[in-house]
Amino acid sequence: MSIASRSKGRKKINWAPYLLILPSLVYLVLFFGWPMVQGLILAVREEGALLTLRSKAELNSSIAGQLPRGIQVGILNRQANPIPPEDLDQSNLPTEGWFQIRGQDTEGQTIEGWTPEQRIRVRELDESGAPVTGSVRLILASDADPLTRIYTEANEESEVVGRMEARTPVEILDQATIEVWFLISGEHENKTIEGWVPSRYIRALSDGTQGRIEQGDKSQFTTRYIQRMVNDRFFWPALRTTLLLVVLIIPAQFVLAIIMALVIQADLKGGGIFLYIFAIALGVSDLAVGILWYSIFTQSGYLNSILQGLGLIDSPIIYLSANTRYWIIIAIWLAEVWRATALVMVIVVAGMQAISREVLEAAEVFGATLWQRIRYVILPLLRPSLQVALILRTILAFQVFAVVIVLSGGDIMTVLANETYRQYYDQRNFNVAAAYASFILLLSMITSFFYLRAVRTQEEVAE
Amino acid sequence: MTGAADVKSKVVQVSPEVKAIHRRMLRRQRLTRAFTYLVGILISLWVLIPILFIASMALTTPAEVRSYPKSILPFIPLSTETIAFFLGSKGILPGMRNSIVVALITLTLSILIAAPAGYAISRFLFRGRDLFRLSILAVRAFPIVILSIPLAVVFLRVGIFDSVYSLALMHTALALPTTILVLSSVFSSIPYELEEAAMVFGCSPFQAFRHVVLPLVMPGIAASAIFTFVLSWNEVFAATILTIENRTLPAQVLVTLNQSSEPYQFAGGFFMMIPALIFIFFIRRYLFNMWGQIAK
Numbered sequence: 001m002s003i004a005s006r007s008k009g010r011k012k013i014n015w016a017p018y019l020l021i022l023p024s025l026v027y028l029v030l031f032f033g034w035p036m037v038q039g040l041i042l043a044v045r046e047e048g049a050l051l052t053l054r055s056k057a058e059l060n061s062s063i064a065g066q067l068p069r070g071i072q073v074g075i076l077n078r079q080a081n082p083i084p085p086e087d088l089d090q091s092n093l094p095t096e097g098w099f100q101i102r103g104q105d106t107e108g109q110t111i112e113g114w115t116p117e118q119r120i121r122v123r124e125l126d127e128s129g130a131p132v133t134g135s136v137r138l139i140l141a142s143d144a145d146p147l148t149r150i151y152t153e154a155n156e157e158s159e160v161v162g163r164m165e166a167r168t169p170v171e172i173l174d175q176a177t178i179e180v181w182f183l184i185s186g187e188h189e190n191k192t193i194e195g196w197v198p199s200r201y202i203r204a205l206s207d208g209t210q211g212r213i214e215q216g217d218k219s220q221f222t223t224r225y226i227q228r229m230v231n232d233r234f235f236w237p238a239l240r241t242t243l244l245l246v247v248l249i250i251p252a253q254f255v256l257a258i259i260m261a262l263v264i265q266a267d268l269k270g271g272g273i274f275l276y277i278f279a280i281a282l283g284v285s286d287l288a289v290g291i292l293w294y295s296i297f298t299q300s301g302y303l304n305s306i307l308q309g310l311g312l313i314d315s316p317i318i319y320l321s322a323n324t325r326y327w328i329i330i331a332i333w334l335a336e337v338w339r340a341t342a343l344v345m346v347i348v349v350a351g352m353q354a355i356s357r358e359v360l361e362a363a364e365v366f367g368a369t370l371w372q373r374i375r376y377v378i379l380p381l382l383r384p385s386l387q388v389a390l391i392l393r394t395i396l397a398f399q400v401f402a403v404v405i406v407l408s409g410g411d412i413m414t415v416l417a418n419e420t421y422r423q424y425y426d427q428r429n430f431n432v433a434a435a436y437a438s439f440i441l442l443l444s445m446i447t448s449f450f451y452l453r454a455v456r457t458q459e460e461v462a463e
Numbered sequence: 464m465t466g467a468a469d470v471k472s473k474v475v476q477v478s479p480e481v482k483a484i485h486r487r488m489l490r491r492q493r494l495t496r497a498f499t500y501l502v503g504i505l506i507s508l509w510v511l512i513p514i515l516f517i518a519s520m521a522l523t524t525p526a527e528v529r530s531y532p533k534s535i536l537p538f539i540p541l542s543t544e545t546i547a548f549f550l551g552s553k554g555i556l557p558g559m560r561n562s563i564v565v566a567l568i569t570l571t572l573s574i575l576i577a578a579p580a581g582y583a584i585s586r587f588l589f590r591g592r593d594l595f596r597l598s599i600l601a602v603r604a605f606p607i608v609i610l611s612i613p614l615a616v617v618f619l620r621v622g623i624f625d626s627v628y629s630l631a632l633m634h635t636a637l638a639l640p641t642t643i644l645v646l647s648s649v650f651s652s653i654p655y656e657l658e659e660a661a662m663v664f665g666c667s668p669f670q671a672f673r674h675v676v677l678p679l680v681m682p683g684i685a686a687s688a689i690f691t692f693v694l695s696w697n698e699v700f701a702a703t704i705l706t707i708e709n710r711t712l713p714a715q716v717l718v719t720l721n722q723s724s725e726p727y728q729f730a731g732g733f734f735m736m737i738p739a740l741i742f743i744f745f746i747r748r749y750l751f752n753m754w755g756q757i758a759k
Contacts, residue, residue, distance in 0.1 A: 012631075016583070018583075021580040022581045024576050028599075039609045039612055041613075042612065095728035176501060259506070260506055268496065268500060273748055274503045276747050280510060281748055282750070283697070283739030288697075288732045288735040292517045292736075296513065298725070300530070300725075302535075304531070305535065305740055351753055373539065395605075402713075412549060425703070430612060431566035433612050437609035438610075440608050441606050
């Protein structure tokens with residue numbers, strides 16, 4: 001590797017390499033680091049778990065306390081408040097529109113004031129679509145006040161300026177959107193807390209004096225999703241199967257990969273074709289491999305066809321069913337060994353190419369057998385490559401997904417990645433899915449750490 | 464001079480015992496060679512026979528696919544009926560188009576972003592270079608599964624969920640670490656002296672890169688691009704989670720797997736393997752460049 005800047009002056013920092021790696025750094029932070037952190041947060045944080053109660057019906061008034069989502073509260077009072085402009089475009093907010101109008105009151109005087117939108121029938125709009133004139137609606141309920149109250153502010157608590165009769169023509173001067181706030185009181189941890197909250201967080205019962213906190217405005221650390229994951233009836237089977245597969249798959253892959261690498265490194269005439277054939281599986285998706293092995297193990301598949309052709313069985317055996325789980329494990333094992341050994345093989349070959357020929361020839365000259373050469377020369381020198389391959393393969397094996405879905409239908413036999421998918425896709429439970437994903441991350445990190453540690457202690461012992 | 468003559472005379476005057484040993488060694492070598500061929504052929508059969516099975520399923524009539532026992536001889540009767548049935552199924556052609564679009568965007572983005580970083584790693588010694596390399600390696604080793612869920616939530620919120628572009632952004636993140644490492648090894652294989660010479664003759668650094676380095680690294684970059692294409696074409700998990708209407712081919716096949724017939728599944732399985740069969744052939748020389756780099 002040629003290092004250009006070594007010969008240049010050391011005083012000035014050369015910014016060129018930093019500029020060159022900047023795009024990839026930014027990209028990886030944006031689409032790798034950040035989602036990774038978000039995933040962990042999703043697993044342990046409950047959005048909207050707490051609702052903040054205010055001392056007054058204003059967002060920036062002092063905090064009176066917090067109540068958790070889901071509890072029953074009493075609604076003591078209500079007040080209308082203008083909505084902060086940044087919240088206006090939020091859909092499904094329970095809002096009320098108010099008009100500022102001018103017209104004659106019952107005493108014949110022209111008054112100006114505010115009244116709820118539904119009290120006015122709009123007659124005329126200007127070119128921008130804003131209402132210009134209208135008339136007061138008729139109140140139909142027999143026991144209600146037949147007159148419409150006009151307030152000084154867009155708020156039913158404010159002073160009444162006057163009353164208007166139905167069908168009074170009015171000019172519409174202005175409009176405002178307001179949200180109702182509730183003064184609620186609820187009990188939490190043996191303390192009664194009272195305060196104002198926007199009504200959007202409360203589902204009021206029909207009598208209007210009781211309600212339930214539907215949604216909070218603050219998130220909270222929670223172990224609920226992790227508990228849900230651990231208590232899920234598929235969690236332990238999934239974990240067991242995943243670990244079993246890792247234990248079964250990894251050793252077989254390494255033995256096969258080392259044999260493949262030895263064949264390729266033997267410098268045979270026409271050995272290039274071996275390289276191509278061995279590497280094919282590197283480019284095949286796990287889904288396709290799953291289907292491939294399904295075509296062999298399915299009831300009318302190739303395995304049964306061959307066995308029947310040889311006269312070993314009379315009728316097809318059912319392999320992939322709930323009663324023959326071990327066959328499913330065998331099929332997944334074969335499929336994964338078939339597919340992913342190529343990756344290990346390539347890493348091992350690259351490692352072997354770094355071993356100098358002299359060392360191998362020396363071993364051969366001194367009469368070492370093939371096995372001795374592998375055991376005492378090649379394997380020790382390959383250790384760094386094997387370590388990396390081991391970490392990569394184990395982490396990938398924790399994520400085995402499509403092969404399992406195809407060969408087991410995703411029900412009979414399940415793995416952690418499949419549960420992540422199921423929680424996300426079928427249950428629509430993002431948080432529990434994130435908990436599963438975080439769990440896979442944790443497992444991967446523990447094993448990587450374990451591998452690195454194990455190799456290092458071996459080296460220390462050797463010294 | 465005399466030493467060489469000595470050796471020559473020694474070779475001429477080998478005793479019969481030495482000759483015998485020599486012959487025995489040669490025979491042993493030939494035996495080892497034959498054994499290696501045998502092992503190679505056995506492993507090749509282990510790789511190829513399953514492919515042959517699925518290929519013969521895909522290239523026959525649906526009736527033959529459903530029949531039992533199947534004939535062990537492949538491609539009888541040879542027919543494009545099954546694969547045509549698969550390609551004509553609902554969602555397959557759009558899925559294929561989506562897959563290709565996602566893969567093309569992914570390879571373009573990842574090469575554009577990774578090439579400068581790969582060049583920087585191979586050509587400059589800068590503070591933090593090892594840290595950068597190491598973190599790229601670490602990123603490569605992180606589980607992909609954990610990325611998909613939060614990205615899906617974010618894409619939903621931002622309103623770019625279920626689009627080929629957002630999936631391509633995700634696939635680029637997956638491909639980027641490998642691409643950076645591969646390209647850095649590709650650049651390293653071009654001696655810096657060539658660039659220097661060009662600059663001595665009056666090229667600017669950019670011109671030297673454009674006219675000297677770029678033509679030489681093109682094959683390596685192409686190999687890396689092909690590999691990225693295959694990676695994106697094959698990716699199932701993120702594709703299934705991030706798309707609903709605009710599914711890629713693997714996602715479409717996976718989601719409809721339970722309700723589909725065996726001819727559809729087998730033809731789909733084989734069809735998804737075709738790019739691998741073709742592309743691995745072209746980039747096989749670069750494989751060690753690519754994955755060997757990870758082990759360094």
